[in-house]
Amino acid sequence: MSFHWTTFAFQLVNVVVLLAILQRFLFRPLADVIARRQAQTAAAVQAAGEAKVQAETAALQARAETQATLDARQQLLATAQAEAQARRTELLTQARAEAARIVAEGRAAAERDAAARERRNWEHARTLAAGIATRALGAQPVAAEGYARRLADALRSMPDAERQALLAGGHLQLVAPRPLTDIEWQAARQALAPWLGEALPAPTMDPALIAGLELCSDTGAVRNSLAHDLERIAEAMRDDTVTD
Structure with a gap:
């Protein structure tokens, strides 16, 4: 078997041309596709990470807002209860004062009525006694x-x-x-x-x-x-x- 440098050189050129063609039309586009896919995947991963971070941040904010809302609600309830208790105490104090005033006025009126009745009774007793004495003495023998x-x-x-x-x-x-x-x-x-x-x-x-x-x-x-x-x-x- 004989070795022909011409054939070898021709085959070598064919290989180089083929590699150039593959490099130009296959390897480079494929590498670009892979690079783009990797970039897209990295971007997707980064976006997913950012979305996760945003989601976690949003969740934290939501929990914080919920807690703040609950705290505000508890504060409002506590304030409302305190105001209601204060108002109840004020109304109770006013009611007791009004009841005491009514009782005092009633007692004063009763005392005035009793005094007036006592005066009338004394006047009636004096009148009755005078009438009795007058009629009795008038009927006595001289x-x-x-x-x-x-x-x-x-x-x-x-x-x-x-x-x-x-x-x-x-x-x-x-x-x-x-x-x-x-x-x-x-x-x-x-x-x-x-x-x-x-x-x-x-x-x-x-x-x-x-x-x-x-x-x-x-x-x-x-x-x-x-x-x-x-x-x-x-x-x-x-x-x-x-x-x-």
């Missing part, structure tokens, strides 16, 4: 022995059975507010003689009668005194007042 005549008139006007029961009732006694004078004693004996004859008992003293003569026994009594007249007139005037 002379002291007049009570003996009034006692006799009262006995005379009693039903017979009632009068007999009184006189026969036992422990019959004549009651006077003070010791009788001779004139009064004689007037009493004379006035009661139709029923008692000479058996008139000595008078018993009872200062509560004020003035008058009364006849009492175990079965009844004939009231004939200023004290009894005062009681009777007072009852009548009280009844008139209630009716009015």
Whole structure:
């Protein structure tokens, strides 16, 4: 087998030409494509990294904003609660003050009404007492022995059975507010003689009668005194007042 330098040189030129063609039309475009793809991939990776950083930053900002919102909400709630409590305390204080004022005014009004009622009651009592005294004194006998005549008139006007029961009732006694004078004693004996004859008992003293003569026994009594007249007139005037 012989070696031909011409053929070798021709083949070498072909190889060089082929490599140049491949370099020009294959390797360089392919390298450019690869470089572009690598650049795109790097850019995509960088963009993804930046996007991740932005996302993380946005998430941090969102969490911070959310926390700030929650803090602001809690602060607003705390402020609102404090204001509500302060307002409640203020209203409660005002309500207590108003209640105290109303109670004080009511108590003052009640005291004024009580004082006015007491004055009216005193005026009424004085008027009633004056009326009772006037009517009672106006009905009294002018002379002291007049009570003996009034006692006799009262006995005379009693039903017979009632009068007999009184006189026969036992422990019959004549009651006077003070010791009788001779004139009064004689007037009493004379006035009661139709029923008692000479058996008139000595008078018993009872200062509560004020003035008058009364006849009492175990079965009844004939009231004939200023004290009894005062009681009777007072009852009548009280009844008139209630009716009015």
